[in-house]
Amino acid sequence: MISRIDLRGSLPGDLRSVLPRAELDVEAALDKVRPICEDVRHRGSAAVREHTSRFDGVELERVRVPVDAVHRALAELDPAVRDALEESIRRARAVHRAQRRTDVTTQVVPGGTVTERWVPVDRVGLYVPGGRAVYPSSVVMNVVPAQEAGVGSLAVTSPAQKDFGGLPHPSILAACALLGVDEVYAAGGAQAIAMFAYGTEECPRADLVTGPGNVYVAAAKRLLKGVIGIDAEAGPTEIAILADGTADPVEVAADLISQAEHDTLAAAVLVTDSVRLAEDVEAELKAQVARARHVERITEALAGRQSGIVLVDGVDDGLKVVDAYAAEHLEIQTADAAAVAARVRNAGAVFVGRYAPVSLGDYLAGSNHVLPTGGCACHSSGLSVQSFLRGVHVVEYDRDALAEATARVVALAEAEDLPAHGAALKARFDWEIPS
Numbered sequence: 198m199i200s201r202i203d204l205r206g207s208l209p210g211d212l213r214s215v216l217p218r219a220e221l222d223v224e225a226a227l228d229k230v231r232p233i234c235e236d237v238r239h240r241g242s243a244a245v246r247e248h249t250s251r252f253d254g255v256e257l258e259r260v261r262v263p264v265d266a267v268h269r270a271l272a273e274l275d276p277a278v279r280d281a282l283e284e285s286i287r288r289a290r291a292v293h294r295a296q297r298r299t300d301v302t303t304q305v306v307p308g309g310t311v312t313e314r315w316v317p318v319d320r321v322g323l324y325v326p327g328g329r330a331v332y333p334s335s336v337v338m339n340v341v342p343a344q345e346a347g348v349g350s351l352a353v354t355s356p357a358q359k360d361f362g363g364l365p366h367p368s369i370l371a372a373c374a375l376l377g378v379d380e381v382y383a384a385g386g387a388q389a390i391a392m393f394a395y396g397t398e399e400c401p402r403a404d405l406v407t408g409p410g411n412v413y414v415a416a417a418k419r420l421l422k423g424v425i426g427i428d429a430e431a432g433p434t435e436i437a438i439l440a441d442g443t444a445d446p447v448e449v450a451a452d453l454i455s456q457a458e459h460d461t462l463a464a465a466v467l468v469t470d471s472v473r474l475a476e477d478v479e480a481e482l483k484a485q486v487a488r489a490r491h492v493e494r495i496t497e498a499l500a501g502r503q504s505g506i507v508l509v510d511g512v513d514d515g516l517k518v519v520d521a522y523a524a525e526h527l528e529i530q531t532a533d534a535a536a537v538a539a540r541v542r543n544a545g546a547v548f549v550g551r552y553a554p555v556s557l558g559d560y561l562a563g564s565n566h567v568l569p570t571g572g573c574a575c576h577s578s579g580l581s582v583q584s585f586l587r588g589v590h591v592v593e594y595d596r597d598a599l600a601e602a603t604a605r606v607v608a609l610a611e612a613e614d615l616p617a618h619g620a621a622l623k624a625r626f627d628w629e630i631p632s
């Protein structure tokens with residue numbers, strides 16, 4: 198079911214081109230989401246409702262969820278789920294609070310300072326997926342860093358659910374209520390991203406949209422970047438595991454399946470130098486998938502072009518492969534896992550050793566699970582407090598400090614053939630360059 202890629206011998210120069218990746222990529226989905234986003238831009242809420250009917254099979258009267266429905270969901274939440282969510286929030290808050298930035302003032306010259314001021318965005322739209330699975334945990338992962346960053350206005354959107362009267366899933370509403378967020382919308386997919394980007398009669402536009410989603414959500418974010426700020430693209434989930442012969446095939450297979458469970462486009466990749474482990478994991482996958490609840494979805498994900506077992510000559514080559522792949526989640530299941538993990542350069546998050554599986558990070562480690570996918574981990578980070586902040590330089594120079602800088606500014610302005618720049622300084626000194 199899962200394919201093998203044999204890279205023993207020597208690694209190809211362009212490693213990325215031989216590694217598994219999904220066939221339906223974000224680029225291909227752009228053409229599908231473009232008309233949806235344009236429609237929302239021109240027709241607002243009516244378009245959001247229409248695309249919700251088309252893709253989610255729900256006829257909405259309004260997209261905004263009544264506030265009492267949000268509070269009712271919390272009152273009716275299973276106590277065990279409430280307890281787990283509360284602990285997840287506590288751990289995530291501890292980690293994200295530690296990410297807060299303080300303003301830094303640097304004295305550049307006597308009388309001249311630059312302060313970097315960290316300012317939260319005014320309003321953020323938070324996307325919580327809800328197609329194949331529903332994700333109250335993603336409410337926590339979006340809302341906690343936004344709150345810790347000090348964002349004033351937070352709105353959550355999640356797909357309307359046919360089985361719940363067109364509202365988002367009750368566990369999502371309950372998680373919003375637990376976190377004190379009561380502006381919630383019942384919209385998913387590209388139409389939800391466009392709603393935040395352009396604003397509608399019901400939903401004021403947001404400055405930034407964050408959150409994970411399927412390939413259509415990722416494509417809409419890529420398309421509307423600029424109209425609205427976005428976090429890193431967090432599309433269909435990926436797990437890569439770098440393992441040697443010391444790894445336990447039962448645990449490795451279970452971890453691959455845990456992420457394949459998300460989506461038919463989810464990616465599960467094992468990189469190993471042990472043929473024996475590869476064979477044992479293949480056998481385990483067969484046995485465990487047969488027992489899984491979402492057997493069809495998992496089977497399709499594991500059999501897809503985006504998943505595979507990559508054979509390499511040793512852990513050093515394995516590290517080159519996982520760095521080239523730049524997975525959203527990377528598990529290290531080798532002897533001396535911490536030392537190997539310390540050498541990883543490209544991954545959304547790294548999970549070290551057998552007691553730090555990705556599923557722990559999905560819910561309760563305290564780390565954020567909204568992470569870059571599709572190879573974006575080589576240039577982007579997961580969601581954090583920083584995602585919601587802008588660094589603004591505040592420049593303060595007194596007369597003497599400006600006088601001291603003038604000759605050099607004039608020289609550089611002349612070199613760029615932009616003399617008016619220099620003139621703006623000279624005007625403060627009666628057009629003389631101060632000596």
Ligand SMILES: NC(=O)c1ccc[n+]([C@@H]2O[C@H](COP(=O)([O-])OP(=O)(O)OC[C@H]3O[C@@H](n4cnc5c(N)ncnc54)[C@H](O)[C@@H]3O)[C@@H](O)[C@H]2O)c1
Pocket residue numbers: 229248249252253325326327328329330332335356357384385386387388409410411412413414430431432433434459460463525566567568569570
């Ligand atoms: N990277 C991360 O941090 C992270 C975290 C959690 C979940 N995820 C991923 O989020 C995704 C959730 O996907 P999902 O589908 O369950 O929920 P989703 O909310 O992302 O997508 C559902 C929406 O997709 C739209 N849609 C469905 N089919 C469409 C089509 N053919 N054309 C246009 N729009 C269409 C619908 O409007 C629907 O509301 C999974 O891929 C999961 O792996 C990623």
Ligand SMILES: N[C@H](CO)Cc1c[nH]c[nH+]1
Pocket residue numbers: 332334335409434456559566567568
């Ligand atoms: N693995 C997903 C992407 O990081 C997050 C998640 C939420 N619930 C379960 N898993």
Ligand SMILES: [Zn+2]
Pocket residue numbers: 434455456459556559
């Ligand atoms: Zn997961």
